[in-house]
Amino acid sequence: MISYIKKHRFLFLRRLSQVLLLVLYFSANAYSLKILSGTLSSSLLFETVPLADPFAVLQMFIAGAVLSLDVIVGAFIVLFFYALIAGRAFCSWVCPINLVTDLANWLRRVLLLDKIERKLWLGRSVRFWVLALSLILSFVTSVAAFEFVSPISMFHRGVVFGMGMGYAAILAIFLFDLFAVKNGWCGHICPLGAFYSIVSRFSLLRVKHNQPNCTLCMKCKDVCPEKQILSLIGKRSGDVDAGECTNCGRCIEVCDDDALSFGIRNYINKNG
Amino acid sequence: MSNLNKKQVISDRRKFIVLMAQSIGLSALGGLIWTGYVQEAKSSPLILRPPGAKSEPEFLKMCIKCGQCAIACPYDTLRIAKPGDNKPMGTPYFIPRDIPCYMCTDIPCVPVCPTGALDEESVSSIKDGKKVLDINKSRMGLAIVDESSCIAFWGIQCDACYRACPLLEKAIVLEHKRNERTGKHAYLIPRVNSEYCTGCGLCERACVTKKAAIYVLPLEIAKGEVGDYYIKGWDKKDENRLENVGENVTTKTKRSELTPQDYLNDGGLLDD
Numbered sequence: 001m002i003s004y005i006k007k008h009r010f011l012f013l014r015r016l017s018q019v020l021l022l023v024l025y026f027s028a029n030a031y032s033l034k035i036l037s038g039t040l041s042s043s044l045l046f047e048t049v050p051l052a053d054p055f056a057v058l059q060m061f062i063a064g065a066v067l068s069l070d071v072i073v074g075a076f077i078v079l080f081f082y083a084l085i086a087g088r089a090f091c092s093w094v095c096p097i098n099l100v101t102d103l104a105n106w107l108r109r110v111l112l113l114d115k116i117e118r119k120l121w122l123g124r125s126v127r128f129w130v131l132a133l134s135l136i137l138s139f140v141t142s143v144a145a146f147e148f149v150s151p152i153s154m155f156h157r158g159v160v161f162g163m164g165m166g167y168a169a170i171l172a173i174f175l176f177d178l179f180a181v182k183n184g185w186c187g188h189i190c191p192l193g194a195f196y197s198i199v200s201r202f203s204l205l206r207v208k209h210n211q212p213n214c215t216l217c218m219k220c221k222d223v224c225p226e227k228q229i230l231s232l233i234g235k236r237s238g239d240v241d242a243g244e245c246t247n248c249g250r251c252i253e254v255c256d257d258d259a260l261s262f263g264i265r266n267y268i269n270k271n272g
Numbered sequence: 273m274s275n276l277n278k279k280q281v282i283s284d285r286r287k288f289i290v291l292m293a294q295s296i297g298l299s300a301l302g303g304l305i306w307t308g309y310v311q312e313a314k315s316s317p318l319i320l321r322p323p324g325a326k327s328e329p330e331f332l333k334m335c336i337k338c339g340q341c342a343i344a345c346p347y348d349t350l351r352i353a354k355p356g357d358n359k360p361m362g363t364p365y366f367i368p369r370d371i372p373c374y375m376c377t378d379i380p381c382v383p384v385c386p387t388g389a390l391d392e393e394s395v396s397s398i399k400d401g402k403k404v405l406d407i408n409k410s411r412m413g414l415a416i417v418d419e420s421s422c423i424a425f426w427g428i429q430c431d432a433c434y435r436a437c438p439l440l441e442k443a444i445v446l447e448h449k450r451n452e453r454t455g456k457h458a459y460l461i462p463r464v465n466s467e468y469c470t471g472c473g474l475c476e477r478a479c480v481t482k483k484a485a486i487y488v489l490p491l492e493i494a495k496g497e498v499g500d501y502y503i504k505g506w507d508k509k510d511e512n513r514l515e516n517v518g519e520n521v522t523t524k525t526k527r528s529e530l531t532p533q534d535y536l537n538d539g540g541l542l543d544d
Contacts, residue, residue, distance in 0.1 A: 029339070039362075042337075042338035043338060052338075065387070067334065070386040132299070137310065141307055141310045145306065147337060148309070149310070154362075157354075161352040161354070165356030168355065
């Protein structure tokens with residue numbers, strides 16, 4: 001049992017973080033427990049610290065909105081947290097859609113869907129095109145274009161304020177990830193993930209590889225939602241330094257050989 | 273035919289251009305669908321916004337859809353548009369027949385807005401040199417009376433809307449008129465004064481008919497506009513508008529190319 005928990009320690013922590021955030025946001029509306037009030041788009045922590053989605057604010061800025069200081073400060077707090085420290089952790093520790101896509105991904109693994117399903121190809125760079133598109137369309141339509149269709153906000157608002165037909169959007173993503181493309185939404189399309197991939201390119205928290213311990217079992221690549229970033233596995237020691245890494249920690253916990261760990265990016269000794 | 277036999281050489285340049293064209297083309301395809309959806313979704317003219325909301329296009333640009341106004345509302349008046357509500361998703365609105373705006377004097381929904389989509393300035397006034405919140409300045413909409421279904425117009429004595437109005441005797445006044453049918457009663461007819469009506473909807477909530485005979489419409493729809501052509505000759509201030517007008521003001525249309533004498537005698541009018 002203990003070894004099972006140890007093998008899934010980051011997974012448990014992530015689910016705890018994701019669910020706890022939903023509970024906190026829900027309680028702010030339902031029970032006036034104002035620890036985190038609002039939604040992921042913009043919220044107030046302990047009734048004092050403003051937080052805001054920097055990608056939403058960027059879209060609104062491009063749409064031509066003259067925004068109050070509150071939301072701009074909030075956006076920079078969140079931006080700096082991910083860009084300097086946590087990396088793309090939003091995607092695996094905060095985003096509620098991750099619960100849906102991870103479920104689809106898990107079903108894919110246990111039902112061996114990957115081995116049987118017909119393959120649909122979608123490039124990993126599609127998300128950056130979608131990101132550019134959402135900025136261009138924000139300008140064209142003078143509203144934040146992705147915020148109008150974002151299933152992330154739909155899900156999150158649904159939990160806080162009532163789901164409505166939001167189930168349809170969530171189901172659509174689930175079906176897409178289960179039957180169309182593996183990691184289809186989070187790893188190929190989502191412009192918010194693409195945004196965090198770009199801004200967290202140089203963040204401090206990184207997965208580190210200790211090559212001499214590696215036995216090339218490839219369990220890490222099996223579970224990684226962005227496995228193209230693990231190209232250094234078995235080849236050289238160092239940081240997984242791609243912005244696409246969500247710091248979910250799955251690779252670390254499945255590794256039986258102690259070849260992966262969390263650490264601080266090694267800036268000083270680049271070739272070390 | 274000879275083309276088929278020749279070995280096709282695909283240069284790197286051709287490959288690059290085609291791939292770029294494909295990406296841009298597919299982005300354009302997605303962009304067209306996406307823009308179409310956003311443009312449809314944001315045109316929802318029959319929606320009542322919280323107090324202090326900017327004009328609808330500006331509001332849609334600035335609202336980050338965090339729902340903090342709805343959380344702050346003590347009467348649960350404000351709702352957040354869900355998928356399926358056929359309103360711009362995630363934005364706040366209210367349905368006065370269900371729950372009207374009770375016009376809290378501390379307007380809790382406005383200062384919490386992080387972006388300024390709900391503008392504190394527009395619902396503040398200067399009192400003793402200090403800025404104070406003034407809910408009476410809000411303009412959420414305008415109450416309109418349907419005379420055919422309002423029973424006061426039948427001669428029945430109903431003043432439910434008049435009594436419910438928080439700006440009693442200002443926003444709604446009762447006009448007394450002799451009832452010729454009975455010869456001994458008076459009509460008590462509700463008249464809405466757009467100078468004071470905030471659009472809170474308490475009248476709509478109070479209306480006794482099956483479907484409210486007095487209801488709030490967004491200002492954009494409820495109000496007409498005079499334009500510049502008419503001037504109140506009896507109003508000194510309005511007459512001042514004439515002062516800046518030059519001597520020879522003539523409207524040039526296609527007809528003014530000819531003098532009236534010419535175009536009236538030029539046939540056409542009397543010809544058969």
